[in-house]
Amino acid sequence: MHGSVSGRIVETEAYLGLEDRAAHAFRGVTPRTRVIFGKPGHAYIYLIYGMYDCLNIVAEPEGSAGCVLIRALEPVSGIARMRSRRPAARRDEDLANGPGKLTLAMGITRRHNGADVTSGILTVHAPVSEEPFEIGVSPRIGITHCADWPLRFFVRENRFVSRSS
């Protein structure tokens, strides 16, 4: 795709519903969490720490809560544009190796909240190479509740993840 900013997702975290104290949806439907309880395949985007937007994909049927936080991306196309949005990044692997950096590099903001992800704002890539890879599992990063739940998933040995274990 010419001119598009795209990449391979290499790190995610799952956030569940009413049983997951770390999830925004834990407290039920509010103006903010409305999207999480909506249709799957839509983007839930929120502001974190007053500074960064984080991208999630709603993953449960309408009426129940659950989403996947997209934490890191291996850039595939539009790398020059990502660099222009994140001039401080010195290496390609620093462009989108964290949820806040990722949205910055891709130009995704809360303006996309609720958007249908299957209709073009994201391009999902198959693995970049034919090399086999393994999926690592670990606790989620930066949370206080349910801190030991193994709900972070990442491509092992991949240098674009935010941390390797």
Place this chain on the structure above:
DNA sequence: CAATAGATCATCT
């Protein structure tokens, strides 16, 4: 290296 501090604001109590 590892640990800590500060920036900054929408959301919910």
Place this chain on the structure above:
DNA sequence: GATGATCTATTGC
């Protein structure tokens, strides 16, 4: 009014 699914710069060993 307190909190937080982050990031960067800075301090200290």
